[in-house]
Amino acid sequence: MSAFVVKGWCPDAWRPMMAGDGLLVRVRPPLGRVTREQTLGLCDAAAAHGNGLIDCTSRANLQIRGVREESWRPLINTLLDLGLIDPDPIREARANILVALEWQTGDDTHRIAELLGARLADLPELPGKVGFAIDAGETPVLQDAPADFRIERAESGTLIMRADGRTLGTPVSPGTEVDRLIALADWFVDSGGTASGRMVRHSAPLPDWAAAATPPAASAPVLRVGQHSLGLALGLPFGRIAASALARYVDTERAIKAIRITPWHIAICEADAALLIEPDPVDFITDPASPTLHVDACVGAPACPQGTVETRALALRLTPHIAGRLHVSGCAKGCARAAPADVTLTGREGRYDLAFNARAGAPPSRAGLDVAQILAQFGAA
Template sequence: MTAASPVVKGWCPGLYAPMQAADGWLVRVRPSLNRISAAQARVIAQEAEGHGNGIITLTNRANLQLRGFSHTDTQDFPGRMIAAGLGLPDAGQEKRQNLLVSPLMGDDPTCAETTAHVADRMQQGLRQTEGLSALPDKFGFAVDGGGFFSVGSLSADIMLQAGAGADMWRVVCGSARSEDLTSEAAVTLALFLATRFVALGLTKRPLREASIGPDLFAESGIVHHALLPLPLWQQKPTVSVGPLIGASAGAYGVGVPLGQITPAMLQACAWAAEQGDGILRLTPWHTMVLAGQQDTAWRETLANEGLVITPNDARLRVKACSGVAGCAQAVADVGAQALDLARFVPPGRVLHVSGCHKGCAYPKPAWVTVVSGLHHSALVRNGCAGDEPLCYLPDKTAVSAQMQLWAKEEGA
């Protein structure tokens, strides 16, 4: 199959739902509230090395995806993860806990004080509401307490965002938001909207079809308002790697180039976490946050393993999928190409190198998107992988030259 005719599967692998790929079977761990202990990190590293092909992906849902499993190993995988505290014995509950939370909840004094309580209530509500198993696999929720990672940094189909007062939260769905509600009322409303989504037989998610939000709010009878677009600076954290000054004592962000972690990288991160509070906080931005770090001696070890420890590292400006090694629809090693082109990407810009027109790694407009093909590469400016290309170039050398030219035009 060529990159010109990608197949959209529309679902994600899970603990009980492995997915076959070009390099074997994929399995996924959804850590509770996006956190794992150093001991759990070592379990995952050993799992990837002993049963997979050694490739672990930190996804844009703050999950950990392991590649290259045999089908037999995928059947035993859930039991081992449950034993490590990384999964639930109930497959339905496991599937439903697709929840992002503020990475520094409970650590950042500027993050809403009740964030952890709201996240726990939301997680319990998702587990207990059996009908939500019918939601699309990619349907997600978020509890966004703001603070160092400002409100609006997290993105999901249904979001609870910290409001203006103590224990006041608003619910955001598509292009609509509620007024500020108590945390209990906000959780109840979020679960109701998700339940109505299922009851109405909808398939397009609010994150992709914003008009669904007002329709669901209308079903609830709750007063809602149009959601004003966030300024670009607020849609993602400006700093997620390096010292997170002002967030909490000893908080430090560690970047994972292209979201790809080796077992050695994860083992090193586990050791680094133990120099602080022993917890790795996974984020949807291909980073992990450590806290309670008393010194920075561990940074050199992480850098030597290939992790990013400084916010100006050009590797943070590129996105790429698994490429030909992991996907039958890709035709090139797009990861290697992305890392090679990173030097041309100006600060504040994003380069996306995609193996096909789906653009799985970055479904948003990028400064430049390179879509690899069998006989040429298509280059899209300020758009997504499926948009109309500005030009077609015959090989990687030509792509590199064009990237260098555009970088010079921007003064980079």
């Protein structure tokens, strides 16, 4: 039996997971940014050691799919050479830090994320899916992205720390943000949060020093594909891109300095947008009105051993008939989307449970549906 066949963990580069199409190796680019050289090297590595497919996750991570067991160590060596993973497996496992995408060198988001990254060794042992969001721009942008402990901008303009699941946060003074985050993580473990798994499911009252009384500022508008202040924002269908297509575009468009990964299946090419030519719409989503931008679907069966149903072909058939957000999940874990969706389909024992305004695995409005019944429900038959 393969040493990688383990269910229930959150994979990273040092601890990959065996999926239906081979090993899944997750890369957490520092500050969510991959330079031009790193991007080309990553694409070469995905083609040489995997099946040539790269996923962008809801945590702004990259996943190299279909890695062969004998290729895992050479892939790790390449990722180390590229500076995309930490040589310390423990630090790499803790580097679950999501940052506001428009950070600039020296601003609050950059400052706090860098300090937190330097103090990963001070964190307690946390459940694998627990992470941090450093959302310290002028307006929060990560409120719907998965994270357990957040630094955000308040309505007053000050910074607050907020525990996920709480609508209010507590002010933090400049320079103390990382100390407070580490203290909150320590409290989470000490108060039994490990058994809950995630902050949003942990019902223990917050400590007095983290009393929640300050609301965050309203969230910024949703990121759209097209021209962006940093360059050009391109959509990735279901968060997936062929390494060959990404490498071809970056290699051709010499103006691209780096790629910023977002939690919304959109990648931003850092460049003067006027110098870029839009890529082939077969590989990227370039139309901001594309309905595919409003659907989340994991790889499903058979690529994921925990998925019991097909996901993406069904999602594509349904998308034109759904008003709002659609989430099709191969199982109750809901890896493609942590937040509720307007319409959610969850695979269970080879059939689908249908729920509205819910997360994957929520109690269904209709249970045990087959594909024909789902298509008929939404007039897509």
